[in-house]
Amino acid sequence: xxxxxxxxxxxxxxxxxxxxxxxxxxxxxxxxxxxxxxxxxxxxxxxxxxxxxxxxxxxxxxxxxxxxxxxxxxxxxxxxxxxxxxxxxxxxxxxxxxxxxxxxxxxxxxxxxxxxxxxxxxxxxxxxxxxxxxxxxxxxxxxxxxxxxxxxxxxxxxxxxxxxxxxxxxxxxxxxxxxxxxxxxxxxxxxxxxxxxxxxxxxxxxxxxxxxxxxxxxxxxxxxxxxxxxxxxxxxxxxxxxxxxxxxxxxxxxxxxxxxxxxxxxxxxxxxxxxxxxxxxxxxxxxxxxxxxxxxxxxxxxxxxxxxxxxxxxxxxxxxxxxxxxxxxxxxxxxxxxxxxxxxxxxxxxxxxxxxxxxxxx
Numbered sequence: 001x002x003x004x005x006x007x008x009x010x011x012x013x014x015x016x017x018x019x020x021x022x023x024x025x026x027x028x029x030x031x032x033x034x035x036x037x038x039x040x041x042x043x044x045x046x047x048x049x050x051x052x053x054x055x056x057x058x059x060x061x062x063x064x065x066x067x068x069x070x071x072x073x074x075x076x077x078x079x080x081x082x083x084x085x086x087x088x089x090x091x092x093x094x095x096x097x098x099x100x101x102x103x104x105x106x107x108x109x110x111x112x113x114x115x116x117x118x119x120x121x122x123x124x125x126x127x128x129x130x131x132x133x134x135x136x137x138x139x140x141x142x143x144x145x146x147x148x149x150x151x152x153x154x155x156x157x158x159x160x161x162x163x164x165x166x167x168x169x170x171x172x173x174x175x176x177x178x179x180x181x182x183x184x185x186x187x188x189x190x191x192x193x194x195x196x197x198x199x200x201x202x203x204x205x206x207x208x209x210x211x212x213x214x215x216x217x218x219x220x221x222x223x224x225x226x227x228x229x230x231x232x233x234x235x236x237x238x239x240x241x242x243x244x245x246x247x248x249x250x251x252x253x254x255x256x257x258x259x260x261x262x263x264x265x266x267x268x269x270x271x272x273x274x275x276x277x278x279x280x281x282x283x284x285x286x287x288x289x290x291x292x293x294x295x296x297x298x299x300x301x302x303x304x305x306x307x308x309x310x311x312x313x314x315x316x317x318x319x320x321x322x323x324x325x326x327x328x329x330x331x332x333x334x335x336x337x338x339x340x341x342x343x344x345x346x347x348x349x350x351x352x353x354x355x356x357x358x359x360x361x362x
Contacts, residue, residue: 228282
């Protein structure tokens with residue numbers, strides 16, 4: 001049956017932890033020789049796209065799992081398939097490193113087929129290149145989650161696979177298994193010098209402790225105010241990987257305990273910051289560069305889609321489409337266009353339906 005054992009292990013652990021709180025974007029952790037890895041499991045189901053966006057916006061690297069089974073790969077990579085959408089979202093959300101796991105190699109025809117792997121590698125390479133990834137910097141690893149092939153150790157079933165190798169400006173890397181590809185991820189520069197921003201992923205009430213918001217520090221270090229609600233509080237403790245920390249730095253996925261704030265006052269999408277140093281504030285309106293990826297028909301002033309930004313999920317009105325721009329150079333190509341359509345990029349004034357924290361792009 002396709003509900004393979006590694007998925008089962010993650011699900012089982014997931015359900016037991018957090019005292020029975022199940023989280024819709026599963027955060028699960030393990031260690032490699034080099035890193036603590038936090039898995040943000042982005043489910044491959046259309047309804048999960050908003051959760052997938054919330055999770056993916058917090059990732060340093062995306063692992064795109066592509067099913068090699070007969071017909072399965074074709075369904076995922078088809079015009080409306082999940083493979084395409086997830087890869088595009090990952091890139092658009094700023095996840096610049098990618099690993100591709102070609103899964104279910106045990107169910108190809110014949111099993112563990114080199115031809116099938118090469119066919120998929122070629123097809124996915126050409127697609128991710130169109131999105132903006134450089135395929136030469138992407139490790140492609142043939143795996144079977146069900147049997148464990150090439151996950152942690154080299155499979156005996158794929159003698160033809162000589163290993164993956166990547167080239168990037170920081171240097172080359174190579175290996176045979178998926179876990180080695182994770183160890184080859186380059187840690188991004190962490191902006192500790194900027195004011196603190198910590199978008200909330202979830203808020204828990206934990207017996208004997210109190211209110212525990214959870215999220216990833218995006219910039220800066222200390223914490224005390226929540227926007228847009230403008231709640232100020234004191235942080236009693238910060239914890240990561242079940243260990244207490246003196247301070248959390250950018251990239252850390254942490255839980256922190258706050259004084260005199262109830263779970264009801266906080267929600268996903270709020271942003272924590274330092275009350276004394278450039279605290280976050282909700283914006284009444286803001287100007288953004290918008291790229292239309294895949295939209296039926298035209299978009300004109302007044303269009304109100306739901307915007308996912310860090311962990312917030314809020315309807316925002318296109319108050320004014322100011323200009324069309326070249327999406328590669330950012331140069332203006334038309335002022336005050338009547339409408340924009342798929343493939344266009346534009347500068348748009350957006351008005352959120354309720355206060356929303358956004359930061360100016362630098």
